[in-house]
Amino acid sequence: MDLCQRLRQAANPYWDASVNHRFVDELLSGHIDDEVFARYLVQDFCFCDSFVRLIAAAVCAADDPEARLTHARQLSVLAGGEYRYFIDSFQALGVDEAHWRNPPIAEPTQAFVDLMDRACASQDYALILVVLVVAEWLYLEWAQRSQDLPERAEHRDWIVIHNEPAFVQWVDFLKSELNRVGETQSFESLRAPFVEASRIEKRFFDMAYDGLDA
Numbered sequence: 001m002d003l004c005q006r007l008r009q010a011a012n013p014y015w016d017a018s019v020n021h022r023f024v025d026e027l028l029s030g031h032i033d034d035e036v037f038a039r040y041l042v043q044d045f046c047f048c049d050s051f052v053r054l055i056a057a058a059v060c061a062a063d064d065p066e067a068r069l070t071h072a073r074q075l076s077v078l079a080g081g082e083y084r085y086f087i088d089s090f091q092a093l094g095v096d097e098a099h100w101r102n103p104p105i106a107e108p109t110q111a112f113v114d115l116m117d118r119a120c121a122s123q124d125y126a127l128i129l130v131v132l133v134v135a136e137w138l139y140l141e142w143a144q145r146s147q148d149l150p151e152r153a154e155h156r157d158w159i160v161i162h163n164e165p166a167f168v169q170w171v172d173f174l175k176s177e178l179n180r181v182g183e184t185q186s187f188e189s190l191r192a193p194f195v196e197a198s199r200i201e202k203r204f205f206d207m208a209y210d211g212l213d214a
Contacts, residue, residue: 003182003190004133004175010191011198015138018198021205024142028159030150033212037154038093040208042100043109045086050116051135052078054128061125063181070173077170082161089154106210108203115197126185127193129178133171134197140171 001009008015018024023040026032055078058071090100105113119131143162150156161167182190 003179003187004137006187007130007133007178007191007194008137011134011195014195014198014202018138018202018205019142019145021142021202023205023208024145027155028142028146028150030152030155032155034093036208036212038090038095040205041086041089041093041154041158042095042103043106043204043207045090045100046103046105046109047112047116048078048083048086050113050120053120054116054131057120057123058125058128058132061123061128062177063125067173067177070170074170077166085157085161089158092152092154106204106207108200108207112197112200112204115193115200119193126178126181126190129174129181130190130193131197133174133178134194134201136167136171136174138198138201140167143167 023032023036027037052075055071055075059068059075062068062071086100090097116131119128122128139162143159146159146163149159178190
């Protein structure tokens with residue numbers, strides 16, 4: 001079992017609870033409530049700036065020139081098609097621009113932003129990779145549960161963004177980097193932020209239903 005698999009195992013039950021969350025079930029089936037999905041996307045959009053800075057921090061902290069280039073290329077994905085997805089989906093879901101630009105920040109959103117900011121400030125490549133691996137690998141796992149894609153573009157495209165071949169390659173790269181650089185780190189120093197990030201991800205999915213009827 002490699003380092004990433006050991007970390008994933010340590011993050012249970014939060015990891016499996018996220019991958020198999022009610023939110024994921026409803027999204028994959030195309031039956032997710034518009035209010036739930038809009039709330040989720042608005043909060044997810046709040047991550048964008050911090051996530052861009054996190055990958056930029058990886059560019060600076062990486063110890064290998066090829067790795068730096070791979071991280072740098074991913075920034076164009078965030079600034080291009082993924083950003084466009086959010087804008088189009090907000091329009092389709094009827095979310096006012098004033099709301100998606102300046103929403104009240106939910107507790108798990110702020111918690112993950114704080115974690116990303118700490119990783120950026122640390123300039124510790126291994127810690128940066130831990131946060132990136134959780135954020136991307138967990139989403140790949142739930143997106144790969146998809147069988148038949150839902151019809152609505154805002155549902156379908158969010159799934160495709162997280163299971164298309166280029167995204168699989170990106171996640172494989174992040175895991176291989178963490179396996180490589182993590183060899184010189186204590187397991188506990190990586191386990192703690194990995195579990196923390198996984199716990200926040202589960203709370204983030206829960207948040208989409210806060211105050212709504214089950």
